[in-house]
Amino acid sequence: MNSTQSSAVDCITFCAYYEKWLQIYKQGAVKDVTYNKYVMTLRWLRRLIPDLVIQNLNRLNYQDLLNRYAATHERQTTMDFHHQLKGAILDAVDDGLIDRDPTRKAIIKGKTPSPKKAKFLNQFELHKLLSALDISGPLNWDWFILLVAKTGMRFSEALALTPNDFDFSRQTVTVSKTWDYKSGKGFLPTKNKSSVRKIQIDWQIAIQFAALVRELPKEEPIFVKTAVFNSTVNCRLRKLCLKAGIPVISVHGLRHTHASLLLLFAGVSIASVARRLGHASMNTTQKTYLHIIQELENKDVDLVMRSLSGLT
Template identity: 70%
Template sequence: MVKAEEGSELFCKYYERWIRMYKEGAIREVTMKKYEITLVWLQKLVPDLRLSGLNRITYQQLLNDYAVYHERQTTMDFHHQLKAAVLDAVDEGFIDRDPTRKAIIKGKAPKEKKIKYLNQFELHTLLVHLHLTPEINWDWFIFIIAKTGMRFSEALALTPKDFDFSHQSLIVNKTWDYKGNGGFLPTKNNSSVRKIQLDWQTIIKFSELIRDLPEDKPIFVKGPVYNSTVNDRLERYCKDLGIPVISVHGLRHTHASLLLFAGVSIASVARRLGHASMTTTQKTYIHIIQELENRDIDLVMRSMAGLV
């Protein structure tokens, strides 16, 4: 990277050069887009700020201005993406001191996010009304996500060789680039590489469905794929059946919630979903976990009362 003379380069220009040099081609495209969105906000909020003018006051003002439009966690992510570039600028001598030191993260109060999922009866109602034809269709896609809790991109990437029929399991080790030009991509994180156990009815159905399909080709991908295609189909089913309208991602939440209500441990649910840690599972399903804890308290009280 050519040293900018006396830090006179615009901060947004430096950041753009930085992400092209160090991030482009080294990170997933979806992550790269987040850095590019950060660049857009820099261009909007501080188009004339130069590296030489970057200090704790101007940096804090930048964070404060960004926080007006975003929640605290989003502002924290914005800060982290900028900080990596700023520290490199300090190392290069473009900036005398680290302006990100002791930065205060603010932001709008987060909206209450209650996940949408179906109860067991509603899910059963949906599954029995799917048009599960002798050939693969989008209803089978809905079916397999409901049965496994896979992410949309993970299910798209399924190939016949991912089914281990002898061990009644499904191997998840890749995703499909449906937002880009197609093709296989790595999973979201290392924990997303996993084996998901399947019930024997699902194993039998898919062993017949994929018998004559190419081993290494995606089962569900026949051309360009859009998330809205499946979500619209699922929405029509929900409305016709009089059950809550959920998205395909809501099927993943449904799968997890049914397991938690059935008494499956958080650790097992986290592994099945491919979460990086149990903390992610706990944060995502906090409402369900609290409900289960209340149920446990009632059980404890009844058990203790019976000891007298």
């Protein structure tokens, strides 16, 4: 490398390097929603360290970057920000643009988390919600809410359902695709291979939806007529929760509710719940519903103790 080239490299800002790194390593290699998170990180870099030359990135100014970001974000969000930067930084170290890894021993801080919404409903609350639904007429968002509550499908999976996905004789619905409600690109693949699955539905749902979808185009989504927004359905769900006098949850909270009721009240195994939800592994289910699993373990301990105390 001649002196002119060396001088050009010395002038590269970390923002410019990170932008190029995204284009080369991430664009087209990750889902759009993930790529957009990296782009948001780039926007924050331009705001916080627009002129920092990459060779000058060290542990001190990297920690200062994290601290300034953490001042307006919760700790988990700051952790995600750190992880999205670290890959590019380690590549810059490998490329000889930075002498040492400035992310080593980084301290992750963040704002105190804001009060969280309820993530799921109990059995009594879910019954009140379903009783408040308006399902006396044609397909609407109340029917959508009922279906998600009874199947545990993801929002995008339920949006992608077509009449062909229902097998009413076997009382199943097939999840094989998702609907891109964010970019409007139509059908997309599922989140992972395990997400392709058949979900058993109860006879009531089977009879109701058999009548609802009978005259609809077989390969077109039954709930999507115009542009769909997650906020639209969540707004409707919020009104229903308030009407029923129960905690306000999101549509994704219906998925958590479904899993929670299966684990706590129906006694379904973790493996079966994982398959029904389309999780890649039981580890995902265990991590997501650790609090419920611990509650079940406490019940098991009580049952064991009662059994043992009855032995003479």
